[in-house]
Structure formats: structure tokens, C-alpha cells
Amino acid sequence: MKDLETAIRLRNEGKAKEALELLIPLAEAYPSDAAVHYQCAWSFDVLGQERQAVYYYEKAISLGLDEKDLSDAYLGLGSTYRTLGDYEKSRDVLLRGMALFPQDNALKTFYAMSLYNLGEHADAMGLLLTLLADTASDARIKSYAKAIRFYSGALDQVW
Numbered sequence: 001m002k003d004l005e006t007a008i009r010l011r012n013e014g015k016a017k018e019a020l021e022l023l024i025p026l027a028e029a030y031p032s033d034a035a036v037h038y039q040c041a042w043s044f045d046v047l048g049q050e051r052q053a054v055y056y057y058e059k060a061i062s063l064g065l066d067e068k069d070l071s072d073a074y075l076g077l078g079s080t081y082r083t084l085g086d087y088e089k090s091r092d093v094l095l096r097g098m099a100l101f102p103q104d105n106a107l108k109t110f111y112a113m114s115l116y117n118l119g120e121h122a123d124a125m126g127l128l129l130t131l132l133a134d135t136a137s138d139a140r141i142k143s144y145a146k147a148i149r150f151y152s153g154a155l156d157q158v159w
Contacts, residue, residue, distance in 0.1 A: 001026070004036060007043070016046040027056065034063035038073050050080045071101045075110055082114050090114040105131055126152040 003022045011019040023040040030036050041056035057077035065073055074097025081090035094111040101107060108131055115124035129152035133145040141148070 001036075004039060008039060011039075011043050011046060016043045019043045020047070032063060034060045034065045035069065037063065038065055038069050041073070041076060045076055045080060050083050053077075053080050054084075067101075071097060071104055071107065074100070075104075075107055078107070078114065079110050082110070082117060087114055087117040091118060105135055122155050125155055129155075 003026055007019040007022040007026070010016070010022070020040065020043045023036065023043055026033070026036045027040050037056045038060035041053045041060060044050070044053035044056065054077065057073055057080065061070065061073050061077065064070075074093060078090045078094035078097060081087075081093060091111065091114045094107055094114055097107045098104065098111060108127060112124040112127040112131075115121075115127065129148050132141060133148040133152070136142060136145075
């Protein structure tokens with residue numbers, strides 16, 4: 001679909017508004033095209049128009065996306081709900097994404113942000129510490145990875 005490719009190129013060039021001028025009519029013309037709805041959501045997000053992005057993220061997910069786009073759509077929708085202050089929806093969307101993509105550390109990171117916003121600070125910090133220990137390439141962090149993993153589950157413990 002030439003217009004879809006053009007819209008993606010425009011957004012990648014920093015012209016998200018122009019991309020949306022192509023994407024919104026495409027979404028109307030192709031209401032069952034998950035990829036068009038996903039790209040529309042992404043472009044609204046880039047413009048800071050999160051409320052408008054929600055509908056398109058939800059529609060894209062419900063229509064079915066390929067694996068890469070589906071993971072990114074869950075992250076986008078979960079992050080969008082969080083920025084809108086709907087922390088419970090954010091948590092729920094990110095949990096659904098993590099159930100489908102348990103190895104996706106970006107989903108886990110955004111989930112930790114939602115936990116923080118929900119006041120679940122120990123769980124958020126524990127998850128982030130585990131991610132840090134598991135994914136960091138810094139030599140000093142790697143040398144303390146075992147201790148960091150241990151403390152990730154014992155942040156409130158006093159010895």
C-alpha cells in the first residue's frame with residue numbers, strides 16, 4: 001500500500017502531522033487493516049495526542065498484528081494509558097503484552113513505570129533491578145549482578 005509506506009516515511013522524517021493526513025483516510029477506507037490503525041496510533045503518539053492514539057491502538061490489537069508490531073502496540077497502548085493517568089489500564093495492557101511476549105524487556109520496563117504510578121514501589125524497583133542485572137553491559141554492574149538480583153526481592157529487608 002503506497003500511501004501507508006509514504007506515511008511511515010513521513011513520520012520517520014519527523015513529519016507526523018503529514019503522515020496522519022494520509023493515515024486517517026486510510027483507516028477509514030480500510031477499517032479492517034490492523035497495520036494502518038497501528039501506524040495511525042503511532043503517529044498520534046508521536047504528536048503527543050495520546051487520547052486520539054488509544055482508539056487506533058485498541059483497534060489494531062483487536063484486528064491482529066504481526067508479532068513485532070503487536071508487541072510494540074501493547075507497549076504503545078500501555079504507555080499511552082500511563083501518560084493519561086489511567087494506571088490500572090496501563091498495568092493490565094502491559095501484563096497482557098508480557099504474557100504474549102515474556103522475553104520483551106521493554107514491556108517489563110514500562111510495566112515497572114506503571115507499578116510505580118500505582119504506588120507499588122518495591123515491585124517496580126525490584127523489576128528494574130532484575131532487568132538491570134540481566135541486561136546491563138557495564139562491567140561494574142555485571143560484577144555485582146548476583147547481589148543486585150538478590151536485593152531486587154529484598155529491598156525492604158533489614159539484617
